[in-house]
Amino acid sequence: MAEKQSVSAISARNISAGYAEQIVIRDISFEIPKGEVFAIMGRSGCGKTTLFKVMVGLLKPLKGEIYYGASKMEPISENPQLGILRKLGVLFQGGALFSSMTIADNVALPLRQLTSLSKDVIKELVYLKLDLVGLSDSARKLPDELSGGMKKRAALARALALDPEILFFDEPSTGLDPLTSAELDQTILNINSSIRTTIVVITHELRSAFAIADRAILLDPVDKTVIAQGPPQELRDCSTDQRVRNFFQGHGG
């Protein structure tokens, strides 16, 4: 634990963000230490995805800054920080696999575009990554031919292609049955423990947050900001805040 808290991988400072005329999140600050599994929780529509988009540079915040280590993240549309992006692996809510390419090509795309590795090495790497998520048999299938859980795993393989230092998951377990989602949680933990990847998981599922997260923040749709942060168990057992208790009890415990 002590070693984990030494350096912040990500720090968010006073982030406010929203769309057109609607502010979705307001004045959010937090630090994510290197090597930690960090959960962003909150009920649906409270702005988790919005916060995530700001963090990876897809949405320009109205106010505030995101730092990765010492470097500032700028919106991709204005000034893409290739150095930072290179260190990120992102798993979107819907998978976002390129539907016109096979699974293997999906995983190979970042390798082909962003590295100068030879064809054969890329082939090996793709095979390794697909094996890691248990999809080596489906390498030549198109995304449409996979089930929901397999799509998520394929997207994970793509996110892992460049061995990122930080992994983002936007609701990895939506649309998955409890068993598959527990498997995915286990995969996430394995990645975290084996290569010390910092992991940011967005989730509304308590079970998964308890299973994997070292720390969590809880967003509130009414206050539009962080209402609690700390280890998930602590939030559940020790919080006196009514909104926090509602969130944890609302899920049926």
Place this chain on the structure above:
Amino acid sequence: MFQIKSKQKSFDELLIEIEGSISVENAAFVNDELTRILESQPLKNMELDLVGINYLDGSGIAVIRNFVRNSNMLRNTVTLSNVPAEAKRFLETKQCQINESTSILEGIDEPDFSEQVGQGLLVLKQSAYDIITFLGAVIEAFVTGFRRSASIKWDGFTRIFEKAGVDAVPIVVILSLLMGAILAFQAAIQLRKFGANIFVADLVSLSICLEMGPLLTALIMSGRSGAGYAAHIGSMQVSEEIDALRVLGIDPVLYLVCPRIIAVALAAPCLTLLADVMGIIGGCLVAGFSLDVTPATYFNQVKKVLEISDVLKGLTKSFIFGIQIAGIGCLRGFQVRGGAESVGAATTSAVVTCIFVLTVTNAVFAVLFYYFPRIWSF
């Protein structure tokens, strides 16, 4: 099954009793029945007795609410009695809440004429602005792409070129052959009167090479490639694939748009050349059959009037058309927000914008070639 009985209770009071079940299957009948009663018995206070109801679903409740609202509009009072317990929540609060739901299904008011014209102009301005910003992004992408040429790999380029160019060959061949034949046929009717049959070659070859060839090809390509790119990139936008590219650090403009622009810009002149040849052949066939101009005389005449510069003018145009078609298709795709409907709108808009832009560009070229007639001649 259901039954509706109405009874006169006093001179201004009507008791309506409904029995049985009201569900989706018969709600429409019940509604008609109640409306009929309401209209045939005006100026009455009503009491609707639901004591005999044994089944009432959402549509049944909606029918009753509708009845209450309609009679309120006729200034009759309605009282409901013996409302089933489960439906109380929706029916008890009648008078006050019922009016609220009246407008939820009606569309937003259409703005008046001048407002619509104004909005249209704003859209046009926005559209022009979008095209210019997008053009900037594309140029920037090309510049960075060439500067770091090692870092971009258009692995799909041959496939994109094949789809945009090679796959369009059959339709281009057929259409231009027919176009040449039709031109010759129309000309034949007039030329025969003057015994100027041989000039059919002039007419067909010049109009095909200068105007019809490039334009026909460009229109075919807008429908195939322009619309295709809008739909493809639009649905990538919807399924977050574009965002996925962005966070991978791959510029979607560089990766998706540049190869498509190059592919279409190269394919368009090739197809145009093909269209020119086929059009002239089409003209030759008709000339042979209905004007007694032998192929040899026809092609001799073509050789005399058609200068290399005419063909090159057409090809220059179609090169520019190609850039425009691919660019507009991709732009419309990137503008998709939301879901499937938006993708459809983008596709339509891509074709319409292409046709508009192509026509305007063609006019500009016409003026240009008028003032510089010797362009491309050696």
